[in-house]
Amino acid sequence: MLKKLLVANRGEIAVRVIRTAKALGYRTVAVYSEADTKALHVELADEAVCIGPAQVSASYLNSDTILDAARKTGADCIHPGYGFLSENAAFATACKDAGLVFVGPPASAIELMGSKRRSKIAMQDAGVPVVPGYEGSVKGNSATDDELIAAAKDIGYPLMIKASAGGGGRGMRLVESESELADSIKRARSESKQAFGDDELILEKAVIEPRHVEIQVFADSHGNAVYLGERDCSVQRRHQKVVEEAPSPFVTPELRQAMGEAAVKAALACNYEGAGTVEFLVDKHRNFYFLEMNTRLQVEHPVTELITGQDLVAWQLTVAEGRPLPLAQSDIRLNGHAIEVRLYAEDPAHGFTPQTGPLLAFEPAEGEGLRFDTGVRSGDAITPHYDPMLAKVIAWGQNRDEARRRLIRALEDTAVFGVTTNRYFLSRIIANDTFGAGEATTAFLQQAFADDPSLKPQAPDLRQLALAACVFDHGISGQTAWSNAPATMTPIKLASDDAVVELLVTRRGNRVSVSQGDAQHSLELIQRSEGRLCIIDNGVRQTCQYHRLGDSLYLQAFGQAWSVRDITHQPAQATGGVGSGRIQASMDGAIIDVLVAAGQNVRQGDTLVVLEAMKMEHPVKADRDGIVRAVHASRGDQVKRSQLLVEITADEAAEQENDA
Template identity: 65%
Template sequence: MFSKILIANRGEIAVRVMRTARAMGYRTVAVYSEADADALHVHAADEAVCIGPAPVGESYLRGEAILDAARRTGADALHPGYGFLSENAGFAKACEEAGIVFIGPPTGAIELMGSKRLSKIAMQEAGVPTVPGYQGEEQSDERLIEEAARIGYPLMIKASAGGGGRGMRLVASHEALRDELKRARSEARNAFGSDELILERAVIEPRHIEIQVFADQHGNAVHLGERDCSIQRRHQKVVEEAPSPFMTPELRERMGEAAVRAAQSCGYRGAGTVEFLVDSNRDFYFLEMNTRLQVEHPVTESITGQDLVEWQLRVAAGEPLPLKQDEIALAGHAIEVRLYAEDATQHFTPQTGPVLDWRPAAGQGLRYDTGIRTGAVVSPFYDPMLAKVIATGRTREEARRRLAMALEDSVLFGVTTNRHFLARILRHPVFIEGGATTAFLDSHFSDDDSLQPVPPTDTALALAAALQDHHAHGNRPRHPGWSNSLPSASPCRLSWQDKTYPLKVTPFANHFDVDLNGRQVALKLLHMDSGSLAFEVNGVRQRCQYHRAGDQLYLQLDGRVWTLRDQSHAPATATDAAGSGRVVASMDGAIIDVPVTLGDRVTRGQTLVVLEAMKMEHPLKADADGVVTALPAQVGMQVKLRQLLAEIQVEAIASQDPSLKETST
């Protein structure tokens, strides 16, 4: 029995666990870093304890600090969420030794399934199908290269100790293998503290289908159907749904039985997920088992009508599973997307910054699991996931339509997100038909306009100019009043990224005429309320959302957000041009590698600095050929967005710039 639960996590999963815990009558305790002092999960808990500075190694990964927080608050149970220490067998054991109920599986199961190498061996012994590969103890590069030749190309390198795409590489040829082994080892060591690797034959264009399992301490084990997580970027899931559009009743039964067998083989208890790759012939292969609640568990909850966190708490309290296998039924369809602070138009670079306005769209069948609120700040220290958006419908098509509309209508101003990218996926014909495999983004989506910066439309520019004019005159409509002359046009200069748009705005009694360098837009502002605007253009009434922050205007129209800056009274400024030779930080983070030195001759595209932020490595490359003349970047340095890290003296600059050429007299 326990009465107070400490949630050893942050963000949306901490808030989500607290919601069920409180509904069941449990008191909750939050832990937080100094960077999260005002975070939503801190406010949602009954009590909260600061466990250290912002870096995860000094806060959320400090098991002793978390256990001390439990002792100080009298928490007698601990829920680890996912990530951080959720699959750390040593931490689970420390909880048990401290007399605290660890709401998760036994330490033996965590240890076994935490190693891709050992778990694969165990699954082979349990009769669960596995992908051919190498999972031996000998880890030298020479042995791995030898085994790769046996397996054949293409193949996958995987970090044995982790997941989430870190330490994972797809290798197409022998020539690339040694370099990819080095990168995979480095990323695995930094992320998981172990550089042990396995090799597997690459299953081409498979489905990624996982089975939710549950077991109790009374010998009962069941599965709750599957989730299709095939749409992935850098081996990280983007869209998840249940049930899978690829599934048949016969395949579900076979995969469900294999997943339950996997759980029983390691004496499992609690929630777990057995992940499989499924080829076009519907042959499936064990991938890994996650010994925790999954990010995508809400879609299973939606189609089964069960609260999986409630199941976790009941099993941890010693109760038997709430349902038997034949009592579990699937109904309807659910789809989930992960809302990230990242810029899809800049190779999905993680973003930091404020959440100026967060307004999830309302609607039937919608659910938001979120760890943010208006006024929050997205820091560089943690995973960039902000929220999960889930839609449920009687059919897959109904769930898909609801989710796409929710993404397009929700408002999140301030930090850049992948919202438009997600909505475009949901409206893609291949996804609509249920045909997406793990190759979907590369094969069908690589030229989508959500992956490119799209300049503001004429309507967006006209709206921004009208809003700026409206704001400049005390938020009151400008009426020309009695006059012998027509109203005069006011100049307006707006900038988006590095482009400036000169406009002229002419106000009338009930509308604005906007001149965009000769192109005319006439629009009416019909109604304005807190951040929302009704307007009419070309005889069509529409709505948009906006937010003003200083000289910046955030404008959302047709599901896309543009950030425009009012430059009407600002002097022109220069920006770093392509080929400038300047390498600046793409986000806040830490320098983990500087593979060049002062005086080195480098070529365009060569990596000069490797930045680590939000659990990923980001190589920063030269934008021109030349010589390194400045190198302020040093390994271990914490840097800010756009901080100068390296500078190159660009070669042949005189021939590139006619203004620098000699002239004769």
């Protein structure tokens, strides 16, 4: 019987595993970096050990310090969560060598499924359908560029280049024609080497506009293996999952059984134990093809839990103790529908730029059928060191439409102040007619959302500005009755992003009117308390949420969230933004490439520097034509948000030519 579990991870998955383990009677141990000293998973665990500085390479990826933490605390088993060391065969072996139970599959299965090339060959041998392509021989060396180019002629176009060790879209390229192939191979190898330390590639026939459907499998050490339905993960951006749901609106009962049996066959072929996910591509004719197997618990596992009524972490611990699976295949039932989205601190209106800074307030919505898996609380800081996911928001309903309605409402009612999030983008997806009809493929976002309002900066409208003006009006305080107060007229200047608006605020008793030119909007104030404002807007009474920090104000009302700054009393000054030539870091991060040097001519939009933050690369571009005057950053530098990176001065000769 296992007694003490160390969770070798952080954030929401560490919180989620710790809660189930404690409910089952386990003692729990958290590990944390210096940046996570006050993190929620540290607070929830019975014991916690600091394993190093913020950098993941020196903390959460340092297997030696994690194993040392297990020895110090007397833990007898380790749960790796997902990411970090969860699919590291060497770590699984090291746990076993240290006398610890690794809550996951055998190292041999991790190693096999960690190679797209070897796993695809193994699946072919096991009779699992695979996408036609070229992967070489299981014992052969990695294919050369010439071998890949020759194989492409037999496969035909379009085709996919994939990193054998890859994931998350890294080292992946869609190739439409032979003229693109050589350069695409070169770029895919380089990206794969940088991301995974391995430049081995495979080729596959491109399945155009497929569904991405995955099967949750479980196996034990007694030869039992089952599948627990499917998850549809077709809504993706840059090969990253955005929405996951179970069951799939596209999968029939017959297809579910066929895919489930193929997934179990895949698990048995590699002597699997524990939780695993077999991912398939499904074409419009419902033909399905093996994509890869993830040898860990998936981020999206909660939707499976909600429709099966099973705790998959509890199942993992059951298998880790050497016991049989809790249910046989005939006992597994699917009930209702569940949809999950990943709420990120990122700005979709500015290229999905990750956001950092204090999380001033985080208040998840409450309601029937809602579940929030999160590792953050109000007052925490979102740092550049880790993934910027704030929470997984999951809604369950008796049917798909009920789950959709609940999820949209949960996104609208969750208060997040201090950092910009992708909440509006997510709610727009769930409300979209194509998604609602169950017709979203992997091409859905690219086809349907290129011009979506959620991907463009939205200036607050007059009603939103009126509400902000009410909060900034210093004449209103507490729950004072304003009916007898004298009428006042006050000019106010508010800024949102780069836009500045000048308003005239007229207050007569408890009625506030805001004018912008000839336009006007009025609100009736009923009650104000810290963080809440009750108003009547056009005859409708409602409560709004806000958080004020100095001259900055964050608001949530009318199903939307926005922020403004009161600059009424700030001196007028030039914006110095677009076209200034002073190129600054858009976030905290590390410089991984510098593409220009002093004296070099550049054009507006040219990439100058590549910044890595939140596990993603972000190009920093020139905001004007000119000559690079100075470069203030070098590869490997850690930089802060707004730090000056490059200075560009005007090309005087070009300007004189334009003037002439």
